[in-house]
Amino acid sequence: xxxxxxxxxxxxELAGMVERHLFLVLWSTAIATAIGLPAGIAAAHRxxxxxxxxxxASIAQTIPSLxxxxxxxxxxxxxxxxxxxxIVALILYALLPIVRSTAAGLRSIDPAIIDAGVxxxxxxxxxxxLVELPLALPSIVAGIRIATIVGIGTATIAAAIGAGGLGxxxxxxxxxxxxxxxxxxxxxxxxxxxxxxxxxxxxxRRLSPGHRQRSTAxxxxxxxxxLLLMAVVGAAGFGxxxxxxxxxxxxxxxxxxxxxxLLAQTLERRGIRVTRRLNLGxxxxxxxxxxxGDIDAYVEYTGTAxxxxxxxxxxxxxxxxxxxxxxxYGRSGLSVLAPLGFNNTFAMLVRHEDADTxxxxxxxxxxxxxxxxxxxxxxxxxxxxxxxxxxxKTYELRFTTPPRVMExxxxxxxxxxxxxDVVAGDATSGLIKALNLTMLRDNRSYFPPYYAVPIVRxxxxxxxxxxREAFNELAGRISEDDMRAMNASVDVEHRDVAATVRDFLSxxxxx
Amino acid sequence: MPEPxxxxxxxxxxxxxxxxxxxxxxxxxxxxxLALVGRSGSGKSTVLKLxxxxxxxxxxxxxxxxxxxxxxxxxxxxxxxxxxxxxxGLFPHxxxxxxxALVPRxxxxxxERRRARAHDLLELVGLPAAEFADRWPRELSGxxxxxxxxxxxxxxxxxxxLMDEPFGALDSITRQELRTEFQRxxxxxxxxxxxxxxxxxxxxxxxxxxxxxxxxRVTFGRPALTR
Numbered sequence: 001x002x003x004x005x006x007x008x009x010x011x012x013e014l015a016g017m018v019e020r021h022l023f024l025v026l027w028s029t030a031i032a033t034a035i036g037l038p039a040g041i042a043a044a045h046r047x048x049x050x051x052x053x054x055x056x057a058s059i060a061q062t063i064p065s066l067x068x069x070x071x072x073x074x075x076x077x078x079x080x081x082x083x084x085x086x087i088v089a090l091i092l093y094a095l096l097p098i099v100r101s102t103a104a105g106l107r108s109i110d111p112a113i114i115d116a117g118v119x120x121x122x123x124x125x126x127x128x129x130l131v132e133l134p135l136a137l138p139s140i141v142a143g144i145r146i147a148t149i150v151g152i153g154t155a156t157i158a159a160a161i162g163a164g165g166l167g168x169x170x171x172x173x174x175x176x177x178x179x180x181x182x183x184x185x186x187x188x189x190x191x192x193x194x195x196x197x198x199x200x201x202x203x204x205r206r207l208s209p210g211h212r213q214r215s216t217a218x219x220x221x222x223x224x225x226x227l228l229l230m231a232v233v234g235a236a237g238f239g240x241x242x243x244x245x246x247x248x249x250x251x252x253x254x255x256x257x258x259x260x261x262l263l264a265q266t267l268e269r270r271g272i273r274v275t276r277r278l279n280l281g282x283x284x285x286x287x288x289x290x291x292x293g294d295i296d297a298y299v300e301y302t303g304t305a306x307x308x309x310x311x312x313x314x315x316x317x318x319x320x321x322x323x324x325x326x327x328x329y330g331r332s333g334l335s336v337l338a339p340l341g342f343n344n345t346f347a348m349l350v351r352h353e354d355a356d357t358x359x360x361x362x363x364x365x366x367x368x369x370x371x372x373x374x375x376x377x378x379x380x381x382x383x384x385x386x387x388x389x390x391x392x393k394t395y396e397l398r399f400t401t402p403p404r405v406m407e408x409x410x411x412x413x414x415x416x417x418x419x420x421d422v423v424a425g426d427a428t429s430g431l432i433k434a435l436n437l438t439m440l441r442d443n444r445s446y447f448p449p450y451y452a453v454p455i456v457r458x459x460x461x462x463x464x465x466x467x468r469e470a471f472n473e474l475a476g477r478i479s480e481d482d483m484r485a486m487n488a489s490v491d492v493e494h495r496d497v498a499a500t501v502r503d504f505l506s507x508x509x510x511x
Numbered sequence: 512m513p514e515p516x517x518x519x520x521x522x523x524x525x526x527x528x529x530x531x532x533x534x535x536x537x538x539x540x541x542x543x544x545l546a547l548v549g550r551s552g553s554g555k556s557t558v559l560k561l562x563x564x565x566x567x568x569x570x571x572x573x574x575x576x577x578x579x580x581x582x583x584x585x586x587x588x589x590x591x592x593x594x595x596x597x598x599x600g601l602f603p604h605x606x607x608x609x610x611x612a613l614v615p616r617x618x619x620x621x622x623e624r625r626r627a628r629a630h631d632l633l634e635l636v637g638l639p640a641a642e643f644a645d646r647w648p649r650e651l652s653g654x655x656x657x658x659x660x661x662x663x664x665x666x667x668x669x670x671x672x673l674m675d676e677p678f679g680a681l682d683s684i685t686r687q688e689l690r691t692e693f694q695r696x697x698x699x700x701x702x703x704x705x706x707x708x709x710x711x712x713x714x715x716x717x718x719x720x721x722x723x724x725x726x727x728r729v730t731f732g733r734p735a736l737t738r
Contacts, residue, residue, distance in 0.1 A: 116600025119563055120614050120663070121589030130613070134604045 002180045003187075010184070018188055021165035024083060024158055025151040025192075028090030033144055036095050040102020040140070041128070050103060057096035065089065065157040066281070073161070073288060082294060086158035086165075093154055094147035101143025105136030138208040145200035152193040156185065160252065160281035162289070166192075171252050171279050174409050180494070245273040246460065246467065249286050249295035252279045253408055254497075255344065255428060258486050259299040261501045262478075263454060266470050269505070282380065283308055291332060296460045297471075301344055301450035305329075307386040314386055318343075318449045325453070335458045337468065338475035339451040342483045346381065346447045347427040348391075348440040349415060355438040362443040363395055366422060374401040376420030378408030386448060387424070394446040412437065428480055430488030452478070477508055514577070516541045516671060516703045517562055521571035523727075524557055531557050533727030534571070541670075544697065544704040546718025548711055553724045555707035559673045562705065564588050575671070590618065593664030593702070597676035599656050601648040607633065607659050608644035614666045632662040635699070637692055654685035661693070665700065674706035678713065690716045 007014055039057075043050030063071070072085050109132060117127045133140075159167030169185025246267055250260025260278040267274050277295050280286050287309050289295045302321045306312045310328045315321040318339075326336045348363050355361070358368060366373070381387040382405045391397065404420050411423040412431040425432070427450075432439060454471050461468050482504070489500040515538035524532040531554040539545045549555045560566040561573045564580040573580045575588060601610050608629045615625035630640035636658040648656060657678060664672060677693075678686045690713065697704065707724075708714050714721045722729040 110598075110600070112596060112598035112600040113602060114600075115598075116594075116596055116602075119565065119589060119592075119594035119596065120617075121586045121592075122617065123586055126617060131602060131604075135602075 003183055006180055006184050014184070014188070017164065017166050017168060017185070018192070020083075020163075021152070021155055021167075021189065021192065024086055024090060024155045024163060024165055025148060028087045028155075029094050029144065029148050029151055031087070032091045032094035032098055032147060035091070036098030036143075036147075037102055037140065039095070040099040040143075041106065041132075043099060043103040044106035054096075054100060054103070057099050060092040061096045063092075065093070065154050066160060068092065069157065069161050069281075073285065082161070083158070083163040085161060086155065086163035090151050090154060090158070094151055097146040097150065098140070098143045101139045101146070102136060105139025105143075106132055108139070109135050138204050141200060141204040141207060145197060145204065148196045148200065149193045152189055152196060156189055159279060161285060162249070162277045162280050162294075168279060172257070174407065245275045246297065246464070247275045247277055247295045249280050249289055249298040250278040251283060251286055251298075252281050253426075254430070254490050255426060255483065255487050256299065257497055258483075258490060258501060259340075259452065261497050262474065262505070263297055263299065263471065265498070265501050265505055266474060266509075267467065270466060270470050272464070272466065272470070290334060290455060290457060293457065297454055297456040297467075299340070299452050300455045301452055302339070303345065303386065303448040303450040305453075305455075307448070308380070308384050314448045316445060316448055318451060321449060322451075322453070329455065330458070333458050335456050335461055337454040337456060337471050339453045340474050341452070341476045341478040342428060342480040343449050343451050344426050344428045344480075344483065345442070345450045346387075346424050347429075347432070348422060348442070349412070349425045349432065349437045350422050350440060351415060351418075352436045352438045354421070355440075360438070360440060362441045363391075363397075363446070364443055365440065366395070366397055369421070370398055371400050373399065373421035375399055375403040376411050376414050376423045377403050377405055378411060378424070379405055380408070381424045391424075391446060394444050428483040428487060430484055430486070430491040433484070434488060434492040452483075473509060482508075514541075515539055515574075516543075516576060517705065518574045519558070519561065519568075519571065520574070522561065522568045522573060523570040524554070524561065524566065525569050530727060532561075532568075535728055537722070537729055539703055539705055541703055542701050544706070544717060544719045546714035546721045547705070547707045547724050547729065548709065548714045548721060549707070549724035551709060554727060555709075555724055556675050558724070559594070559675050559705065559707060562671075563592050563594055563673060590614070590667065591669050591671060593666070593669040593672045595657075595660050595664045595672070595674040595677045597679050599660040601656055601659060601663075603648050605648075606644065607638070607646050607648065607651070608640070610648065610659060611662045611666055613663065618667055628666065629662075632665055633659075635665075635696060636662045638662070652685075653681050654689060657681060657689060658692075661696070665696075665702075668700070670703060672702045672704045674704065676708055677706060679708065679710070686713070693717060 039053055043053050068089050069085065072088055113131065113135070114127065117131045122130065155165050156167030156170050158165050159171045166185040166189045170182050173179065173181030173183070173185065248260050248264045248267075250256040257278050260276065264274045264276055277289070280289060283300070283304055286295070286298050286300070290298060300309070302318065302325060303314075305325055306321060307314055310325070312324060312328065315324060322336065322339070329336050348366070350360055358365075360366070360368070377388055382403065388403060404414070406414060411420070411425055412429065412435055414420045415423045415437065416435040427439065431437070454474075456467065456471065486500050486504055489495045490497055518538040519535055522532050522535045523530065535558075537558070547555050547558060557566065561568055561580070562575060564583060564585045567581060575583065576591070580588060602613070605613065608626070611629040611632055612625040615628055620628070630644060633640045633643055638655060638658055643651075643655070648659070651659065661677070678689050681689065694717070704717075706717055720731060722731050
């Protein structure tokens, strides 16, 4: 029921996402077919070309989709966030089934039929078009069908790099730990896959030799036209951002989405047009996106920016940190605006009942449980110098069980469901209170400050001075409690991000 | 014998280092029907493939209508030759009519003409067009498919007809029936025919002359005498 009402209240957005999803899948499958068909023909006719070709396509298939997006991101022409790179990745995945089934379809033709064609004086081209391709067509369509279905599934990952589509609901739902929102994206994607499977299976059956009926051409043409129309409509609706709009980005967790929405609404209250590219897959992707001009502004944290992005030494003093940030970003044409107020440092979290019974108050107290407890972290914390390894060094901790690494959004649930016993979370997470977790005090001051600051492209600030004015309205206005409350509103009370932000703005900054 | 339509002179052909044909001489005159008999592996099919330029000889020459097959454009040559394969190789995605009309289509005949031609040929091989033209190959019996194969080979009235074990895969009653049918068709069309078979009866029934292919060469005997 919650799902139905979610769809009803988001129906326009949902329609847009379905359309975008179709757009991604149709274009990538169409281009993959255009490449894969000739490649499959070459593979069938010349095994010497075919074998390495199939091997290459197989290797592309084995790269996990997020990793593939990561590899493609820095490449010229195809790189950068947005649908282009997603389509390239989807093409790579679609190639293998298409190439393989084209080659298999051609190879499985009875050699007597080919002999008959050659003996009656067909040229290689006539043989291909009049005999080989028509006979291989059902197999080719089967390959396209598999590629399409895989594409519909894989395209959900495209939301991680801002390409949109139904994956946005899935990522949003994951970051909000809200299964309704996950299902809101997953169910239409699954239906789309089933529908594509049904349509293409029907086409495949109609095309098998000797099953042809004179009337097939018509529904086939109609279906093709309809699909093309949708793709064109999708393409038209998805141009680059309009030149006079400001593109706001955010990383893919609740607080970031809230902050992105906050920047966006702050601008919109002043009549500035905004395009949202929220839910981008992490600090590195946001950083690349703002440097390439794909987004104009997003909120970064001082500690993350220094250590993870600029690779500078850790700085415990907030003012000194801000100064070195401004210097480093300034050289890249980016401006660091005034901090929003709260410090979202890392928080070592344990279950409240454990803290009570074992008397845990500080991170040092973890020494008492280091032999039995299992830690759990998000990917970034596990990798970063100011993350897990530094923590172990500073506190001389020795966990006997290796940490479980997972999506950052999942660590809170993993902790409360006892899959792990201590996690590194965000100090401002709305789930701390909701799941009854306790934050251990950083008594050796290990974690650097993580003040939230808007990073904006300097060129945009110069051209649109009203932006600085708008963003500075927010300076120092968001306390840790404010942030936790907004996070909890979204994560725990399952309220809409936009509504949460709207309420906050009208309470804090009445016009 | 008048100027031969097909002749093989001193032909040698190897598959790897296995000699299949060795210094083979053969001449077939216009309108003649030559049957070559031999065991499997004796190189019968190789002779037909050399004539259709699906293969080229390792030594000697194959001459068709006065020109060495090396000098023929393979497509032009094959359009002057009808070829009936043992496996027939009907195109399963085309109807009977479309199968028969395919070579005329490649030759650019207008639709009406190739349709009329296909229907005539189907009548000729004993498959009434009204009943069979729109059928799929998989809906035909083995004997009917073989008839379509013959009709297809005759589609643009090629001067030469090659037949590779044309009726080999059929049961003996159907085979007998098709032989009689084929003799009737031959009287009608007067093509030069070269057919290979492992079946002596078939060779004598269909060939004006019968050659035996053995150890890479052909020896002839008059049908009446050998019988």
